[in-house]
Amino acid sequence: MILRATDNNRVMKQVMFVCKKNSCRSQMAEGLARTLGAGKIAVTSSGLEASQVNPTAVEVMSEIGIDISDQTSKALGDFQPQDYDAVISLCGCGVNLPEAWVLREVFQDWQLDDPADQPIETFRRVRNEVKERVETLVESLS
Numbered sequence: 001m002i003l004r005a006t007d008n009n010r011v012m013k014q015v016m017f018v019c020k021k022n023s024c025r026s027q028m029a030e031g032l033a034r035t036l037g038a039g040k041i042a043v044t045s046s047g048l049e050a051s052q053v054n055p056t057a058v059e060v061m062s063e064i065g066i067d068i069s070d071q072t073s074k075a076l077g078d079f080q081p082q083d084y085d086a087v088i089s090l091c092g093c094g095v096n097l098p099e100a101w102v103l104r105e106v107f108q109d110w111q112l113d114d115p116a117d118q119p120i121e122t123f124r125r126v127r128n129e130v131k132e133r134v135e136t137l138v139e140s141l142s
Contacts, residue, residue, distance in 0.1 A: 012040060012041050012042045012142075013041045013085040013106075013141040013142070014042050015033060015037075015041050015042065015043050015086045015087075015088065015137070015141070016045070016046065016076075016087045016088070016101075017030055017033070017043070017044070017045040017046075017088050017090060018048070018090070018097065018101070019047050019091045019093060020049070020091050020093055020114075021047045021050070021051040021073065022047030022049075022051060022074055023051045023052060023053055023054045023073055024054045024056075024057045024114065024123070025090035025112050025114065025126060025130060026047065026090050027045055027053050027054070027068055027071055027073070028130050029045060029133075029134055030043050030044070030045035031067075031071065032061075032127075032130060032131050032134040033137070035066050036134055036135055037137075037138040037141075037142065040141070040142035041086075041137075041138060041141050041142060044074075044079065045074070046074045046076040046078065046079060047073060047074070047076060048075075048076055048093055048096060049075060051073045053068065053069075053072065053073055054116060056120055056123050057115070057123060059123075060120065060124050061127065064127070064131075081098070081100040081103075082100070084101075084104055085104060085106060086104060086105060086106035086107070086137070086141060087102070087104045087106070087108075088108050088109075088137065089109040089110065090110050090111075090112050090130070091110075091112065091114060092109060093109075094109035106140075106141070108137075110133055112126055112129055112130065113125075113126055
């Protein structure tokens with residue numbers, strides 16, 4: 001069970017970013033949300049299956065001053081849906097999520113391109129798309 005994060009006695013919204021393998025998009029979203037939502041939301045990411053964090057994702061995040069090199073890939077099955085207020089699918093995998101995850105207070109399916117095995121320019125474009133959406137999400141949840 002996840003303990004509710006608080007900041008100045010205010011309960012922060014718990015956000016789960018989920019993707020197929022938790023290697024690129026969801027990892028970038030986690031890093032961005034930890035930075036942009038610091039003190040406003042608490043963040044976790046996972047995949048329908050765990051894999052490893054893509055080194056190019058680490059590289060493009062470092063270009064904007066966010067270090068995700070210590071993040072690890074985690075399986076969604078290791079978490080409980082009731083511990084989260086918001087669930088964000090980054091890959092259109094919402095249709096594959098157990099119903100309990102889709103029925104959280106906030107559910108969004110962003111359906112972003114998978115940058116894995118693509119040129120670094122694709123990673124940068126997806127990173128920038130994720131950043132815009134995370135900024136909007138943080139504002140709406142805080």
